[in-house]
Structures are given as structure tokens and as C-alpha cells.
Amino acid sequence: MNIILFESDEIERPLPMDDERARHLLEVLGRKTGDSFDAGILNGPKGKGILKSIENDKLTLAFEWLGEEPPLFPIDLVVGLSRPQTNRKILQEATSLGVRSIHFVTTDRGELSYATSRLWTTGEWRRHLVAGTAQAFTTRIPDISFGKSLSETVKKLDTYSERIALDNYEATGPLVDKLEDNNSFAICVGSERGWTGDERNLLRESGFRLAHLGERPLRTETAVVAAVSIVLSQQSWR
Amino acid sequence: MNIILFESDEIERPLPMDDERARHLLEVLGRKTGDSFDAGILNGPKGKGILKSIENDKLTLAFEWLGEEPPLFPIDLVVGLSRPQTNRKILQEATSLGVRSIHFVTTDRGELSYATSRLWTTGEWRRHLVAGTAQAFTTRIPDISFGKSLSETVKKLDTYSERIALDNYEATGPLVDKLEDNNSFAICVGSERGWTGDERNLLRESGFRLAHLGERPLRTETAVVAAVSIVLSQQSWR
Numbered sequence: 252m253n254i255i256l257f258e259s260d261e262i263e264r265p266l267p268m269d270d271e272r273a274r275h276l277l278e279v280l281g282r283k284t285g286d287s288f289d290a291g292i293l294n295g296p297k298g299k300g301i302l303k304s305i306e307n308d309k310l311t312l313a314f315e316w317l318g319e320e321p322p323l324f325p326i327d328l329v330v331g332l333s334r335p336q337t338n339r340k341i342l343q344e345a346t347s348l349g350v351r352s353i354h355f356v357t358t359d360r361g362e363l364s365y366a367t368s369r370l371w372t373t374g375e376w377r378r379h380l381v382a383g384t385a386q387a388f389t390t391r392i393p394d395i396s397f398g399k400s401l402s403e404t405v406k407k408l409d410t411y412s413e414r415i416a417l418d419n420y421e422a423t424g425p426l427v428d429k430l431e432d433n434n435s436f437a438i439c440v441g442s443e444r445g446w447t448g449d450e451r452n453l454l455r456e457s458g459f460r461l462a463h464l465g466e467r468p469l470r471t472e473t474a475v476v477a478a479v480s481i482v483l484s485q486q487s488w489r
Numbered sequence: 490m491n492i493i494l495f496e497s498d499e500i501e502r503p504l505p506m507d508d509e510r511a512r513h514l515l516e517v518l519g520r521k522t523g524d525s526f527d528a529g530i531l532n533g534p535k536g537k538g539i540l541k542s543i544e545n546d547k548l549t550l551a552f553e554w555l556g557e558e559p560p561l562f563p564i565d566l567v568v569g570l571s572r573p574q575t576n577r578k579i580l581q582e583a584t585s586l587g588v589r590s591i592h593f594v595t596t597d598r599g600e601l602s603y604a605t606s607r608l609w610t611t612g613e614w615r616r617h618l619v620a621g622t623a624q625a626f627t628t629r630i631p632d633i634s635f636g637k638s639l640s641e642t643v644k645k646l647d648t649y650s651e652r653i654a655l656d657n658y659e660a661t662g663p664l665v666d667k668l669e670d671n672n673s674f675a676i677c678v679g680s681e682r683g684w685t686g687d688e689r690n691l692l693r694e695s696g697f698r699l700a701h702l703g704e705r706p707l708r709t710e711t712a713v714v715a716a717v718s719i720v721l722s723q724q725s726w727r
Contacts, residue, residue, distance in 0.1 A: 253706055344711050349703075387705035427722040464718070465587075465727055467625035468491055473582050476711055477718035480702070484665040484719045489703055 252279075253388040254289040255300060256381055262292065265309035273310050276302065290314055291390035293381065320389045323351035324489065325435035326479060327408055331358040331442025332365040332397065333471050339370060339379050340472040346383025346393055348479045354404045355397040360444035366398040401450060405439075405457045412437040414459040415482070417474055421451055422463035426478060429460070430485050438478050443471060490517075491626040492527040493538060494619055500530065503547035511548050514540065528552055529628035531619065558627045561589035562727065563673035564717060565646055569596040569680025570603040570635065571709050577608060577617050578710040584621025584631055586717050592642045593635040598682035604636040639688060643677075643695045650675040652697040653720070655712055659689055660701035664716060667698070668723050676716050681709060 255272050266273050276282045282302050290300035290312075298316035328345055332338065332355045345353050357366060370376055380392045396404065408414075415426060416439035439459060446454070451461065464477050483489045493510050504511050514520045520540050528538035528550075536554040566583055570576065570593045583591050595604060608614055618630045634642065646652075653664060654677035677697060684692070689699065702715050721727045 344708070347705060347707055347711060348715075349705055386708060389705065425722070425727075465721065467585060467587055467627065469585055470582070470624060473585060473714055476714040477586075480715035480718050481722045483703065484663070484722070489663075 252382075252385045254291050254297065254385050254390075256291050256293055256385050256390060259292050259295060262312070262314055265306075265311050268306075268308050268310065276310065277305070289388070291320075292316075293384070294391055295319070297390055320391050323391050323393055324349045324483065324486075325409075325412075326350040326482065327352045327354070327412065327435070327437045328475065328479065329354045329356055329401070329404055329408075329437065329439040330471065330475060331356060331401075331440065332361045333442045334365065335368040335370040337443075337471050338365075338376075341475050342376055342379035342395075343383040343386070344472060344476050345479060346380050347386040348476065348483070349387065350393055350479060352394040352396075354395075354399065356399055356401045356404045358401055358442050359447040359450055361442040365442075371397050401439075402453055405437075405453065405459075408437045409435050411435060414457065415439070415462050415478070416446075416454045416459040417441065417464065417478055418446060418451065418461040419463055419468055420445065422461045424462060426462040426464055427481055427485070428462075430482065432485065432487050436482050438482065440471060440475050440478065490620075490623045492529050492535065492623050492628075494529050494531050494623050494628060497530050497533060500550070500552055503544075503549050506544075506546050506548065514548065515543070527626070529558075530554070531622070532629055533557070535628055558629050561629050561631060562587045562721065562724075563647075563650075564588040564720065565590045565592070565650065565673070565675045566713065566717065567592045567594055567639070567642055567646075567675065567677040568709065568713060569594060569639075569678065570599045571680045572603065573606040573608040575681075575709050576603075576614075579713050580614055580617035580633075581621040581624070582710060582714050583717060584618050585624040586714065586721070587625065588631055588717060590632040590634075592633075592637065594637055594639045594642045596639055596680050597685040597688055599680040603680075609635050639677075640691055643675075643691065643697075646675045647673050649673060652695065653677070653700050653716070654684075654692045654697040655679065655702065655716055656684060656689065656699040657701055657706055658683065660699045662700060664700040664702055665719055665723070666700075668720065670723065670725050674720055676720065678709060678713050678716065 287299045287301050291297040296316040301313045303311040328350045412435040413433040414437045525537045525539050529535040534554040539551045541549040566588045622630050650673040651671040652675045
């Protein structure tokens with residue numbers, strides 16, 4: 252936790268002692284009454300928190316806000332729903348890299364049960380977004396959707412984005428080839444078992460270039476970090 | 490497991506039923522007597538395994554070897570020893586990306602206990618290498634060292650490598666700038682708390698360029714995948 256993040260409706264209230272942020276402040280950061288710490292409001296400003304008082308069951312905090320944080324990077328990530336442990340890593344890592352949206356879509360070869368796992372039904376997914384945002388020492392969280400189909404999701408993407416889909420089998424070349432400085436990107440990464448022929452046709456008809464990251468098959472979470480990092484590395488706005 | 494890997498001295502013996510590869514063959518891959526599967530010898534050839542017989546306590550296998558696998562990529566990775574959970578991910582992910590060596594070094598700000606965790610003392614680390622190699626559908630495993638100092642490790646690196654160290658504070662520019670097609674690379678990634686001034690001096694004197702991956706601080710494992718992927722993306726031999 253490089254910064255302690257709050258929802259906008261939390262900052263007027265004391266922080267309950269059993270909140271993990273309270274324990275982090277006292278036990279990991281070792282803050283005492285009067286000390287300050289890096290704080291932010293989710294999708295709002297960054298600034299300093301001040302620990303005003305420590306009681307048995309709560310901390311009283313005050314804040315001094317500085318400015319708004321820069322916008323997220325214009326990259327929309329579309330990922331096939333996978334096992335929850337894979338999706339947790341993608342939520343945290345893609346968020347820390349700064350993409351503006353992540354869409355976890357149903358795919359022909361993904362299992363239906365993936366969309367109804369506790370990660371999605373309990374709201375646990377948002378915790379991973381906040382953790383990825385705190386890791387990146389900022390406040391902006393990406394937009395998330397999950398459980399929609401690939402075709403429905405692709406239709407709603409920014410029309411002007413450069414569109415790239417990772418594929419180990421029918422790629423026309425490495426991701427980095429033909430990668431240009433562009434205003435925005437849509438990056439599609441399949442679930443563990445890859446795309447079906449129908450999905451490849453849908454992607455091609457929707458303007459996606461099928462590209463690979465080399466001969467070595469990678470885990471979905473590794474491929475996501477690699478693809479986003481390579482795209483970012485080639486942009487003037489990164 | 491995209492391929493089932495064996496040590497060279499294992500292939501003449503039956504595979505005990507309680508070995509996880511036996512369970513994987515029968516339960517995940519659903520193979521029956523007479524079926525074949527992708528197999529490899531660690532640091533040796535790739536080919537096909539054939540399931541000759543299934544007994545209560547063991548499987549009898551036969552093999553047909555094809556050719557040797559291509560060499561690993563000429564990238565030496567030097568990483569500050571971190572928490573075991575971080576190092577496990579780095580072992581698997583950097584191996585799947587294809588680096589030829591990974592050196593987990595002691596750093597001024599790393600905790601001494603990291604080098605004596607079960608991950609290193611029980612040989613568990615090798616399991617993660619094998620998993621990363623199987624993920625990449627190949628047989629070659631990188632060279633590993635752990636617990637040596639940064640200075641000792643840097644001295645032994647290939648003299649002709651292009652040398653890059655990630656640094657959020659004193660970087661002279663983004664990693665991708667000035668990145669050229671080179672014969673080999675050494676990439677240094679600090680532990681969670683970063684480098685000390687002494688370490689930065691050592692790195693600079695040893696020919697390392699301090700470079701960053703952008704403004705957003707990343708977890709060590711995310712930074713490793715990002716840095717290796719960006720370097721690979723710019724090489725003609727990748």
C-alpha cells in the first residue's frame with residue numbers, strides 16, 4: 252500500500268479500528284497521533300492524511316487535498332473470464348499499469364462458472380482494483396465489466412482505437428510490429444484455452460489484428476502485463 | 490502443464506502413481522493405456538510419451554524423442570531477494586518468458602530472512618522453474634543463483650551485455666529509450682524498497698543505465714515481466 256485510499260463518503264467519518272487501513276497505518280507504517288501519511292480519494296484528489304487521535308475502536312483523521320491525478324492511459328483491455336486466481340492477478344496488475352478499462356468477457360472455451368465465482372458475486376473484485384491503484388500511488392480506478400459476451404463488449408469499444416488481439420495460432424506477426432503511436436488501444440486476450448474459429452472471425456471483422464508475443468505460450472496474466480507494457484512503451488503519451 | 494517434463498534419470502523408471510505428473514496425465518489429460526502426450530527431458534529433447542500400462546501404484550511410460558529445443562534468450566535477470574510469494578511468481582513468469590538466468594541477490598534494503606525461506610532451503614524453487622518451462626512448452630530451464638551479493642553477481646555477468654537497472658528515483662529515462670538490438674542483456678530489478686545510494690553507484694560504475702517503466706510504481710513481479718517483455722520486443726532474435 253503506497254497510499255491509503257478512501258471512498259469519498261468515508262472521509263468525514265472516523266476509521267474503524269478493525270478496518271485494514273487502520274491496522275496498516277498503525278502497525279506497518281507505525282504512525283502516531285499527529286503524524287501524516289499519503290492519502291487519496293478514489294477517482295478524486297491525492298494529498299496528506301493526518302492522524303488526529305487514536306481511540307480504542309477508531310481513528311480520527313483529517314485531510315489536506317492537493318490536486319487531481321492524471322487520467323488513466325487510453326487502453327481498453329478485454330480478457331476472457333478465467334479462474335478467479337488468474338483474474339485477481341489481472342485486476343491488480345493491469346490496474347497498476349494504468350489501463351482505463353478492463354472487461355472480463357465470456358468466451359466459447361471459458362467455463363460458465365467463472366462468471367459466478369465469489370470474486371465477482373461478493374464485490375471482492377473491487378478490492379483488487381483499489382490495491383492495484385494504491386500500488387501505483389494514485390487514485391484513479393479503471394472501469395470494469397464482467398460476464399458480458401465478447402461480441403457485445405467489442406461493439407462498445409472506442410471506434411478509433413488501434414485493435415490488437417493476442418493469438419498463438421493465427422497471428423499475422425509479433426505484437427510490436429506495426430505498433431504505432433496511436434490515440435487509444437483495445438487489447439484482447441483470450442482465456443486459457445484460446446479463441447475458437449468463430450471468435451477469430453468476430454475479432455477480424457471487428458478490426459482486430461491477431462498478434463503474438465513469441466513462440467512461448469504464456470499464462471494469461473503474464474501475457475496481459477507483457478502486451479500492455481509493450482504497447483505503452485511505444486507511445487509518446489505514456 | 491502444456492508438456493510433461495522429466496529429469497533425465499527418471500525416464501527409464503516407472504512413474505509412481507502419487508507423482509503429480511501421473512495424476513495430471515490420468516485426471517486432467519484423461520489419457521488411457523496406449524495414448525500419447527507431449528513430453529520432454531529437462532534441458533534435453535522434446536517428443537512424445539506413450540502410456541504403456543497403468544498399475545495400482547505406477548505408470549509405465551515409453552518415449553519417442555524428436556529434436557533439441559532452441560536455446561534460451563540471452564537475458565540475465567538480477568532481482569533483489571523479496572518475499573517468497575513474490576519470488577515464486579518471478580521464478581515462474583521469467584522462466585516462461587525465456588530468460589537464460591535469474592540471480593536473486595541480497596540487497597541493502599532486502600530482509601536477510603528472505604534468503605533462508607523454505608522456498609530456497611527445501612529446493613522448492615526448482616519446481617517453479619519446471620512449471621514455468623512446462624508453461625512455455627519447452628525443456629530448457631534457466632540457471633539460478635540465490636543469496637549472493639549484488640556486487641559479486643554483477644562482476645560475473647557477460648561483459649558485452651547491454652546493462653539496464655530499473656529505478657523509480659534516479660532513472661535517466663524510460664527503459665525503451667536507447668534500447669537497441671543487442672546480443673545480450675543484463676536487467677537488474679531491485680527489491681520492494683528499491684536501491685540505496687551505494688547500490689546505485691555500484692550499478693552505474695558497472696555500466697548499468699538506470700531506467701524507469703513510467704511514473705507508476707509497480708510490484709517487483711510486474712516490473713520484471715514488463716522489463717523483459719519490452720527488451721524482447723525490440724530484438725531481432727526474439
